[in-house]
Amino acid sequence: MKLTFLKKLLFVFICSFFGGQVVAQSNHVLWYNQPADYFEESLVLGNGKMGATVFGGVNSDKIELNDITLWSGEPVNATMNPEAYKNLPAIREALQNENYKLANELNKKIQGKNSESYAPLGTMEINSTDKGKTSNYYRELDVSNAISKVSYEIDGVKFTREYFVSAPDQIMVIKLTSSKKGALSYDVNSSSLLRFKTEVKDNLLLMNGVAPIHENPGYQVVPSFLLEKDRGTRFTTLMKIKNTDGTIVSTNNTLGLKNGTEAIIYVSIATSFNGFDKNPATQGLNDKAIALENLNKAFAKSFDKLKQSHIADYQKFYNRVSLDLGKTSAPNLPTDERLLRYSEGKEDKNLEILYFNYGRYLLISSSRTLGVPANLQGLWNPYLNPPWSCNYTMNINLEENYWLAENTNLSEMHLSLLSFIKNLSVTGKTTAQTFYGVNDGWASAHNSDIWAMTNPVGQFGKEDPSWACWPISGAWLSTHIWEHYVFTQDKNYLKKEGYPIMKGAAQFFLGWMVTDKNGNLITSPSTSPENKYIAPDGFIGATMYGGTADLAMIRECFDKTIRASKVLNVDAEFRAKLETALSKFCPYQVGKKGNLQEWYFDWNDEDPRHRHQSQLFGLFPGNHITPLKTPELANAAKKTLEIKGDETTGWSKGWRINLWARLWDGNRAYKMFRELLRYVDPDGKKTEKPRRGGGTYPNLFDAHPPFQIDGNFGGAAAVAEMLVQSDENEIRLLPALPEAWESGSVKGICARGGFEISMEWNDKILKKVSVFSNKGGKTTLISGDKKQDITLKKGQKTEIVW
Template identity: 75%
Template sequence: MKKYNFSIILLLFTFIGVFGQSTNTLWYKQPAQYFEESLVLGNGKIGATVFGGVNSDKIYLNDATLWSGGPVNANMNPEAYKNLPAIREALQNEDYKLADKLNKKLQGKFSESFAPLGTMYINSDEPKEYTNYYRELNISEAISKVSYEVKGVKFTREYFVSYPDQIMVIKLTSSQKGALSFDVKFNSLLKYKTITTKNTLQINGYAPIHAEPSYRKSDNPIIFDENQGTRFTTLAKIKNTDGKIITTDSTLGIKNASEALIYVSIASSFNGFDKNPATEGLNNNAIANQNLQKAFAKTFAQIKLAHLKNYQNYFNRVSLNLGKTTAPNLPTDERLRRYAKGEEDKNLEILYFQYGRYLLISSSRTEGVPANLQGIWNPYMRPPWSSNYTTNINAEENYWLAENTNLSEMHSPMLSFIKNISKTGKITAKTFYGVNGWTAAHNSDIWAMSNPVGEFGQGDPCWANWNMAGAWLSTHLWEHYVFTQDKNFLKNEAYDIMHGAAQFCLEWLVLDKNGKLITSPSTSPENIYIASDGYKGATMYGGSADLAMIRECFDKTIKASKILNIDAAFRAKLEDALAKLYPYQIGKKGNLQEWYFDWEDAEPQHRHQSHLFGLFPGNHITPIKSPALADACRKTLEIKGDETTGWSKGWRINLWARLWDGNHAYKMYRELLHYVEPDEVKTNYARGGGTYPNLFDAHPPFQIDGNFGGAAAVAEMLVQSDEKEIRLLPALPDAWESGSAKGICARGGFEIAIDWQNKNLKKTVISSKKGGKTTLIFGKKTKQISLTAGQKIEVNW
């Protein structure tokens, strides 16, 4: 049993707390035992999961570009579209059972999986008894630290992953000269070989050519081929000031030192979604060696300074204060438990918001490789849901905070990925649906796979056959433009892709019996209806979610066409089709209908609420523009209830914010921070969505989308905008009666700073990136604003 000097620890924690640890630091009194207690670092490509153990420190390593598989054969089911007439005929005959059966013929392969690169161990020969243990992650610096004492000797470790130097650095020190001794060891679930030289550990390996999704039974779920798959190199090198470096055939270590640095360099052969990583790949060994040599020539102070400057350029753009707090300064896990009991902790609410921004900066800086379901942190060979891009909500939710929390650059990996998937998506549109343009379906991966999944007929259509990802993803291109006002981006990058997504939808639509345009076949993501004859199914026609996404896609493409003054004929077709879309229907319960008919849901509290897309993330339903539909959305949310998975809570908070119900949004925000034990800890209570000890979102299991959706919702509660107006404090809860926010972004290229007291605005500062006009709205007050590029003004209310 370990002994702790609690008086010293208390003094340490109190001292740190004075300097605001509670809003930017996660800290603990013990090492992590489980993944959900670890602290994660990343530079948008290299991911590190640090456990902070004393005698053996375990660090999971990931590379954002290391996945199973290779470039997808998008033409995998070239005659699938020939099944469409039979499916549509079954639907016209209201034979939904047959339509479900036939819809399975519109399926292709499953996605590939994000791979775990390996685990690095730092093993020391210090005695097991230790005191004064402390572990932290400072998200304002993106640096993690560990300290403890053994027989009066203080040992410290400092870890960070640098973007400028593309290197992970670990600094180890002891307070007594010559007391530091450790070995570095590596292992992996992938195929690999280890080579050691005088002060470098080199690991070369490769990922599998296929990894079956974790939810599918298979006799051979992981397939390796030494001639195929993405290659990787990991290098670890020690720089010492004293002591002696020692090696074995599988370890690298040091004896009797006072201070040492471990440099860790990682590279893969991934060379783009359409290049074979084995035969057309990058030289991972050369890249890893080059990055290591360049970094090794620099001092720790130089690398750290460059890291801080680069990271804080993004993180420091936004600040948030939610007023006075009386919460005690507790370790983060204890803090979450206390908060779950209903106690006040405004700074924990700020920490969670800023932690979402931290995670996005740390996981989304590689072109064409957006943050996946687990960001870039995954230790599993067959991770939950393949740790892929689930494009019926989760991949998109990861980027809801990119623009409004002032991290527009972090949106770039997703935007470039959309460009990639639009290319494979053209083949999918032709072969699966018999139309032009492009689309994507329920799942994708680093290879920009766009086909509907299901392994050619084995998938349930309720999730496998949804095909509206193109419409949804295209709206991200518009969002980036409308926040940045980057007309060159709209013209040269976004518009053709938006046009292609709209073209698919335009040609996919068919007329119903009343002459209205609908989709057929249609599904609503992962949800099941109960037809009038009692049949429970997924395949139908005219699903509200499809039409909501098409409305948004058409609306944004029309606006882009007008801004660029191009494509007038196509724009006219979109405007005509938009007017003929089957309208939203309000059901007998006052809810917004999810189905063409007023059918019951097989699961009324289902986690998805895709048919509310027009309220959020779309904006064609609002309490002012369409009050009846907004009320129907409210009723739908009331029927669904608040208890749901982590990512779904994140979405519902945004929806309540868009309904301008700050107190309900806040209630759900608190519930998103509900404490959930690590997955391997058995508990006797329902483990719904919430937050793990390390602030990771609990679906459960871990999915990062809840972190991102929750952070986006905080900004949405404080500032909402469209191309013409900015609404300030639209969903401010009573709990946040006084506070301030700085750096929140608004559509139109504006940046906002606000101070409020007793729920009244005291000060507003607005600046413009490119110049423009907008209307500021606070309650019933409005202010017309016109700014030049770079201008900043203070607005008094």
């Protein structure tokens, strides 16, 4: 069912004839001329809680279902290793004696359990009885209204399906139609990889099941754990058909329609999850009642009313931002072919816009549940053993998911993460005491899950400290609280929720840091996320002291906590402690290669091109390293990036694009952005010359590989970062504009201080800018050599011809 060569030629001809303006490829529609065979070709829908992965098959349409609250496990026992902290003196002594091998081994003694796993809820199938030759197949996802469609013809009869997942009605809706009266016949079934049972009662298909209980050694689910009874999170799926004609038919485990013309399938799901600290079996929500109530309410509404409510709700977020990158001559091709063409170096500005828009679409679709942020795959997971448990990896990946929340005008989506950080601060108090011997504040480590687990992982001493032993994520996460405040100017949130959590993180690090032989404050023990050094004696290890990444993140944590205390005019004494501590921090070091040192000593990395660049945190997402204020450190950061090179995993490319943008090198940022959009074959696809590595799958999912959504979010955030950068005092317009984007416009990008920016540029020069203030305030606009101070009242807008 591929487009013929002549059709493609016709597309190109028409596009050329009209100058690329009439039929140039859309910047908001993904489309294909065949069904998905692989997860990485499917189209995803979501309302921030319920997720649907649509394959769009003809005779059998598979739709994988997820609920963001369906995880293995139950509330974590934060005191799982109550005497772990007693090992710290021996680790620190080994480090003082420069016995890194011993320190590395001892560091394993402060490990705990691994995280739990995000679970696949189930798969529904729509099986059609239509047989015959299929023609004119078309499948799309329109990210401007969050609706997917499939259409095809069999023997002259046109069949269509329309799918959406509604947030206001908490329901999935699928409308099926045929162009010929009575030609629509199909049945629906539901199954799960988890323990489940299905039945049909009163024309209602029910599936009930339960998620497993297990610790997750090495990210593997041991099948025997699936057999545990009366424990775990329950789930319910309900499906019901509304028909205009034809006959509803059923068996013991299927529901269907015979000889219809139009029908609607309603899908409702719910779980018993009732919070990170509530047992989902004994203190859980009534998933059956919730699913049934949502189904009955939605069933009473017409398709058009449900669709109208869904679009209105979704577009109030999506329509805040629009991007135009100028004229394009790219032809109108299916998205997978379009991506292949772009990977060959050809121009497609609307694909670049589509990727940006898709990132915002994915965040709206996967981050609207308080306390349960988007995970490694956002909301969509078909696997019993998902990669890295589909957990919250907090040494970059969880945070990268939210880089676009504030600056692309989706602040409400940030709340899922911010409320999760609040949960971490509860379990993290116990972790600070039992694993690190610090009685003030809270700590969190490398991995977490829906139960707000904060302990260092590693299966109680079985795994490598390079990733298992890292207690610094609280520093990084706390900066998200400040970012939310500084973008929204929501002082009430900062006072009531945000600042106490920031203070708790800072308190832990005051108690955690020690003094080195030079009188400087450092961390000990220390690791640099997932990287390893080569010691002078040839030992390759991870455990060290005074890691640059640790100090960069804690520096940012202390700095933002100080600022928050000043805004609220509280805790002057505590603020003074932080200021004193900051003055004693071990300074950044520039290595012999001109790079920003990652380790306390100028030692080589085991992998010089390692995917993590944690030592550059102060440049991005932090902001205490800048080309203007700290030119030497900015140059060292640049050298570090040059040594690492551009070839890396998908999420790492997303980070590096932002780093190059902060160095105001738009062309290098754009080069990496293009490489992030390099076509990658689906994981299970067998080809003679497989295209692998970090990049983008046919459905625009980020390829680590495998799929990790953080690259989508990091890449979308980077587009905004190339166009607008800001701090509390100034807004830089077009600071990293690449030559490829010589003309364009953007509307609705947010800047720190509570401002929204819209602007136009031509020949790489800013022409016009409008600034809207949500809360009132003053800032300085900067573009090129020009500066302009502005002061606005709440709700006031100013337009400036630059």
